Amino acid sequence: MSNAGKEVVLGVDLGGTKILAAVVDREGNIIARNKKKTKAQRESGEILERIETCCREAADAAGLPLNEITAVGIGSPGPLDPIQGVVLETPNLNLSNAPIAPFLNEKLGVPVFLDNDVNVGTFGEFTYGAGKGKKHLIGIFLGTGVGGGVILDGKPFHGASLNAGELGHMKIMAYGAKCGCGQRGCLEAYASKTAMIARIQKRVSKGKISLLTEITGGDWTKLTSSAFVKALEANDKIASREIQRAAKFTGVAVGALLNILSPEMVVIGGGLVEAMPDEIMPIIRRHAEMNCFPIMYQKAEIVPAALGDDAGVLGAAAIAWKRSAEG
Ligand SMILES: [Zn+2]
Secondary structure: OOOOOOOEEEEEEEOOOEEEEEEEEOOOOEEEEEEEEOOOOOOHHHHHHHHHHHHHHHHHHOOOOHHHEEEEEEEEOOOEEOOOOEEEEOOOOOOEEEOHHHHHHHHHOOOEEEEEHHHHHHHHHHHHOOOOOOOOEEEEEEOOOEEEEEEEOOEEOOOOOOOOOOHHHOEOOOOOOEOOOOOEOEOHHHHOHHHHHHHHHHHHHOOOOOHHHHHHOOOHHHOOHHHHHHHHHOOOHHHHHHHHHHHHHHHHHHHHHHHHHOOOEEEEEOHHHHHOHHHHHHHHHHHHHHOOOHHHHHOOEEEEOOOHHHHHHHHHHHHHHHHHHHO
């Protein structure tokens, strides 16, 4: 099958361990994919070159010359400047003041647009996933950390600093548990996998029994979403309590967001939610409802994310379509 003459963009998901690139059409169909290791601790020039190569190989895999690619969209960890296309600083990548978009624009000869990875994931759900056809949407992604994105009137909302949407660091407990950001009481300090594992570890070290010890062989880095599913199926109290707690705090945060922004939809993503939506979503909805005005709750759907691991590349593609059309 020839892809010549078909309108496509390139969506790039830049992470600490891998770079994913996909050639995507307007409807969100992935025509070709490519993957490369990031080698995040190498010099920033080398990382930029690896992104460039990853893009070129993805276009090759689709059988398309670069001049047939309409635009490139990139999702990267931040903070960053989405207007200038510059990554300011990231904890897991050796990039500071790295002009990703201008660099790739020059090398590839194609317009390049950059945004925060979680904004991009949220925009992917908004364009091609659970939020198709909505106008105002919030995404919350529960993973190693907790990320979020806000779409208002069909656009990612960036605010004055251009870095709005740090929903994982909204305070849900005044001066509560310590967070990785250096402050206290953030949602991330209660609902991230890192926080959950730390609490489980502590309880087990105090002599509590959990099936999770057996499943992970005591290596807590192996505490995956599927390990939680297994433990829950066996009615493991420690696992169940921790999941319920993370879902409760996420629900409280969703309630606050509904009160402030009244979106039509809140999409909840991340491995745990995808692995057990039926356990987690009802708890989130219940606590959201208890923590906002009834009208805000009635007007909002609170749903699990639909795109899974493809949210990054599809969202980056959606950003490329949107911003290239704006000119
Ligand atoms: Zn924080």
